[in-house]
Amino acid sequence: QKEVEQNSGPLSVPEGAIASLNCTYSDRGSQSFFWYRQYSGKSPELIMFIYSNGDKEDGRFTAQLNKASQYVSLLIRDSQPSDSATYLCAVSGGYNKLIFGAGTRLAVHP
Amino acid sequence: GAVVSQHPSRVICKSGTSVKIECRSLDFQATTMFWYRQFPKKSLMLMATSNEGSKATYEQGVEKDKFLINHASLTLSTLTVTSAHPEDSSFYICSARGTSGRVNYEQYFGPGTRLTVT
Secondary structure: OOOEEOOOOOEEEEOOOOEEEEEEEOOOOOOOEEEEEEOOOOOOEEEEEEOOOEEEEEOOEEEEEEOOOOEEEEEEOOOOHHHOEEEEEEEEOOOOOEEEOOOEEEEEEO | OOOEEEEOOEEEEOOOOOEEEEEEEOOOOEEEEEEEEEOOOOOOEEEEEEEOOOOOEEOOOOOOOOEEEEEEEOOEEEEEEOOOOHHHOEEEEEEEEEOOOOOOOOEEEOOOEEEEEO
């Protein structure tokens, strides 16, 4: 059973701080890794994807991948209240599918 | 780019009727589309995967005769919930995956359809 694990949170950070979201996965063969943001009552929105070990930066977001440790993380710099949402980690699971974690709820307080 | 639309956004129907939900990729060709459902405060549950021109592949436990999926073109997939019952009430979300331009195997989600069966 391929699994993706995330801490459900809530992760509470003050405005302007760095939010660090973590995810581990069980399938060593996974090649593609994604972070989605989901606001309450809305559908998921793709914010980052990463395929290679190391860091990938896009604006305030940095995705980090360590395949040896089967670990992927998302850093959000200068967190804003508008970043408050549930963040879903997804990992390629074969047959074009994605395996989603249960999500981490982030709360950014002023 | 990478926009996926879904229609309708909300639908209320009576028990026993059928409801059709459309999912369209607006600016890319979707070789594969996926249908998910999500209950409140729960994660996404993949229902089925559809490739253009072929039959959908359903996940274990999903009734293919109840949830009819058609992927007739590279930009359109439909989900029909047949003989709907109150327990089918949920948030149904499609996603699309393609290989044109900027879209390279990532899944992009539609805005979702909230179905309420009375």
